[in-house]
Amino acid sequence: MVDVLFYIITAIVFLGIGFAIGRYLLMKVFKKHEEEALAKSQLIIKEAEIQGESIKKEKILQAKENYLKIKAEFEEEANKKKNIIIQNENKLKQREGNLSKLLETNSRKEAELESMKENLAAQMEIINKRKDELEKMKASQVTKLEKIANLTAEEAKQSLVEALKDEARSKASSYIKDIVDEAKLTATKEAKKVVIETIQRTATENAIENCVSIFNIESDDIKGKIIGREGRNIRALEAATGVEIIVDDTPEAIIISGFDPVRREVARLSLHRLVQDGRIHPARIEEVVAKTFKNIEEEIIEIGERTVIDLGIHGLHPELIKMVGRMRFRSSYGQNLLQHSREVAKLAATMAAELGLNAKLAKRAGLLHDIGKVSPEEPELPHAILGMELAKKYKESPEVCNAIGAHHDEIEMTSLLSPIIQVCDAVSGSRPGARREVMESYIKRLKELEELALSFDGVTKCYAIQAGRELRIMVDAENVSDEKAGTLSFDISKKIETDMQYPGQIKVTVIREMRAVSYAK
Helix, strand or coil: CHHHHHHHHHHHHHHHHHHHHHHHHHHHHHHHHHHHHHHHHHHHHHHHHHHHHHHHHHHHHHHHHHHHHHHHHHHHHHHHHHHHHHHHHHHHHHHHHHHHHHHHHHHHHHHHHHHHHHHHHHHHHHHHHHHHHHHHHHHHHHHHHHHHHCCCHHHHHHHHHHHHHHHHHHHHHHHHHHHHHHHHHHHHHHHHHHHHHHHHHCCCCCCECCCEEEEECCCCHHHHHHHCHHHHHHHHHHHHHCCEEECCCCCCEEEEECCCHHHHHHHHHHHHHHHHHCCCCHHHHHHHHHHHHHHHHHHHHHHHHHHHHHHCCCCCCHHHHHHHHHHHHCEECCEEHHHHHHHHHHHHHHHHHHCCCCHHHHHHHHHHCCHHHHCCCCCCCCHHHHHHHHHHHCCCCHHHHHHHHCCCCCCCCCCCHHHHHHHHHHHHHHCCCCCCCCHHHHHHHHHHHHHHHHCCCCEEEEEEEHHHCEEEEEECCCCCCHHHHHHHHHHHHHHHHHHCCCCCCCEEEEEECCCCCCCCC
């Protein structure tokens, strides 16, 4: 029992000693950690202070730079304003000097005018005195002449007037004969002059219509929507509009092909609306195409009304106005029919005014001369006769109806307007650039033009540009001098005139370039 108690006491003593030692060691570890943490915190504080000092210095430098920059800008702006103020002050001083000079000049001129007025007043008094003296002398001379001739002044005047009348009649008859003879000799020349002046005074536009229209899209993903499943959307669109829609590899573009411009325009506008809406299926396509056709009909009426207002034509029947609007979507040999008719109307009005005829009727006939080409009925009649029948149906004047029907010599001309409309139609259609050439002949002419220039010595390259209206020629600078370049340009132009047929004129430009190249090594 004593041993057990001894062991227990011994264990308790060792346990207390162990606890004391553990606590001491733990306290020592804690103190060591505390010292390390304190050292770390002091190090962090020191680094933060260093970093803060560097940031502070950097910000101070940046602030100084900004201050100097702002100060420099301010000084520059102040200097500019100061210079402007100095310039304005100099201008004001100069203007003050000029004004003072002008005031001195005006004062001097006023003094001169005053002296001139006094001189004129004195001269007028002298003139009035002499005028009175002349009147008295004239009266005395008339009295003496009346006594000598046994005639009063009125009788003498009457006799002189009769003699002058007879002389004037004889001279006038001879003048009239000379004028008639001269008019016969110069009739052709004057007619050409009237036509040329008419063409020059009338502003014209070239509007060439094609057989295709381009519909641009934002991305090629839309092409799949337009084609639809197994092509049903595109088939529905082609069936509804009557055109061919070509979806090929052309990026971001769809080609609409067809000879009827109205149908092409309907297809283009319908595609635009469908793409914007996003709902593309056969039922929606038919609905949009129907609405577009209706809008096009309204646009046709609006175009016709705007055209007759622009030309100053009044009282035209609504059906004729609608036909005028339909001309916008028709073409003749590549020339837009509405632009052609407007051009003929302006030419005819100008020519009629030059010849002293009714310009308003001429303009009316010129606008309506091809109305038969857009008739909705399209019977088996020439367009001139059909246009005349339509004009008669809608109560147009006989002169206008005859001018429409006779502009291709289908009927006899019965008014002076008819030949004018015929001439203006020919002028508008035959001028260079008005109507499209056949593509093959056009390309052939350009090739012949380039080959002709290449046949000359010294020519290295040749380009026909501006639709064949300009020929640019590159020559060898070593074999062709500046003087020879001018001669070569003249020779080529003469060769073109003699060997080729072409509308308008061709500008021949010879380009000679000398290049000297060396290398620094």
